Amino acid sequence: MYSISAIIEANLEVKKSRFQAFAVPVSSEQAVKDFLESYRDHTTTHQCWAWKIGHDVRFNDDGEPSGTAGRPILTVIEGQNLTNVLILVNRWYGGVKLGKGGLVRAYGGCASQAIQLAERIELIATQSVQLHCEFGELAKIEYELQQLEIAFQADYLADGVLITAEMTDDQIDVINPFLQNLTRGREQLSIQDNL
Template sequence: MNAPLATLVAPFQHEEEIKKSRFLAQAAPVTSPADALAFFQAVGDPAATHNCWAYRIGDAYRFNDDGEPGGTAGRPILAAIDGQGCDRVAVVVTRWYGGIKLGAGGLVRAYGGSAAECLRLAPRVAIIERRNLTMRVDFTDLALVTARIRELDGNIDEEHFVADGADLLVSAPLDRIEAIVAKVIDATRGRVMPKALIDGQTQGQP
């Protein structure tokens, strides 16, 4: 079984000197492309020779060589993000040129290596994929249903009271959803039938 992808707990940086050039890798957790671009803008050094970057947020990704030969900087940084099993992460590697050319292979190793080492050393947290359920629960079942949901690491994100009970919006790790549905149905003898919520639409029982 593959390990879950991870993001960073907080921004982190790692610095290396390679043939008199200084490489500063800075990484941060991000949740959107706009967050990533704002991070690059905030930490990049306009006085440096290059600020090369990449981000990965699920299926969305971008990279930029910032004047280095094509494919020698941004793409290796992205490869480092993927190789370290990271997601929802942005990395910028800033280079101050030290007077010795590294060549294409040397640049790939320098940018990719400094990014990978930064991510390897940074404190990380696993990304747990979550799903949502909705359910209407009578007042007589509410305490029992709430307990069963929380026993299986579910959260009650919203609770709207109606005349005879409450409408619940529940989130839980993906691998606990089926167990929560089964527990709730069993505990209430079928009086409560949770429904999956995908992209804002209820989808019936998962």
């Protein structure tokens, strides 16, 4: 899966109607709401959008005929294998009706232009993990985590140290046997459920 690195703008004119697309990286529904609120433009005829975050999707036709704006924008996002992306397309009506097919092509085309201009970044899935160690084992574990460039948090407890980190599957495949070897099988990684 991929996302985009920064906000990108694209413009398109179709039969005197002007379309303006913003492709935006987002990580939460609140980020979507904040962006849409800050980019509210009362001079537009329609502000249509679609977003995908993980497996969640939403789209809005904002008064255009059903399925002619939000759905084509979402199709662009999904067709490019993107997630954590919002695309907002503004339309200023130019006096000439485009018809359903024309609207689908215009909204999808403007959204597609924005995505084509955007720098794509690969999203690497991580899992939240915890491990417990004795105080005497901490230095070796910290060294191994640093070698793999894993950021972590260490919480000191009465009976040792609880380490929390985000790891890729490849990093888990390295750290888990290391931890089991270091602790002689006493400890292993605990993968946390991401709620």
